[in-house]
């Protein structure tokens with residue numbers, strides 16, 4: 001489903017990933033681990049089609065990203081849900097509108113949008129808060145709102161970068177359980193973390209990175 005073959009990612013003045021080959025199969029739950037700066041976010045961004053590799057190939061759903069133009073890449077990205085730190089909520093829109101955004105981009109209107117948004121809010125336990133503005137939600141609730149937005153397009157792949165990062169351990173556990181439950185209904189889940197307690201709860205296979213390469 002996601003295949004990395006000899007992938008290198010270079011940013012100006014910095015090689016974030018070097019010669020990484022790995023595969024995430026359909027329906028798998030995989031945790032990407034490693035120290036700060038190991039390349040976890042970079043690997044996840046490449047797997048989500050948010051960045052392009054400098055060398056090597058990334059193949060998602062059988063499509064080599066290097067061969068895709070921007071439009072085709074945008075279409076492919078709609079089949080992937082992602083929760084990234086720099087993918088912020090819109091603070092001038094309420095919870096419902098934040099979750100509806102990907103559907104509006106995909107051309108959905110009217111009752112189908114409302115049905116899907118409420119189904120997503122319900123899955124993350126925020127159905128009662130659809131009118132709340134993000135600022136009125138706790139950090140954990142905001143994170144769940146990001147997850148509702150990521151799943152509203154019913155993606156077959158869900159990618160989350162440190163989704164438990166700033167949360168206390170009870171809340172972090174509940175967030176991890178959410179990802180596990182999505183995986184149990186067939187969604188391929190790729191999640192990064194350096195928090196051992198969260199990782200134990202995630203279970204699944206690990207991809208360990210150290211200094212931009214697969215750890216031995």
Ligand SMILES: Nc1ncnc2c1ncn2[C@@H]1O[C@H](COP(=O)(O)OP(=O)(O)OP(=O)(O)O)[C@@H](O)[C@H]1O
Pocket residue numbers: 011012014015016034035036037038039040041042043194
């Ligand atoms: N846009 C960028 N421009 C330049 N360098 C970058 C960029 N993004 C990441 N890097 C560098 O690439 C390396 C890997 O970064 P990455 O964010 O993938 O690590 P990480 O394992 O996710 O770290 P953390 O756990 O601290 O988030 C780091 O040295 C980082 O400074």
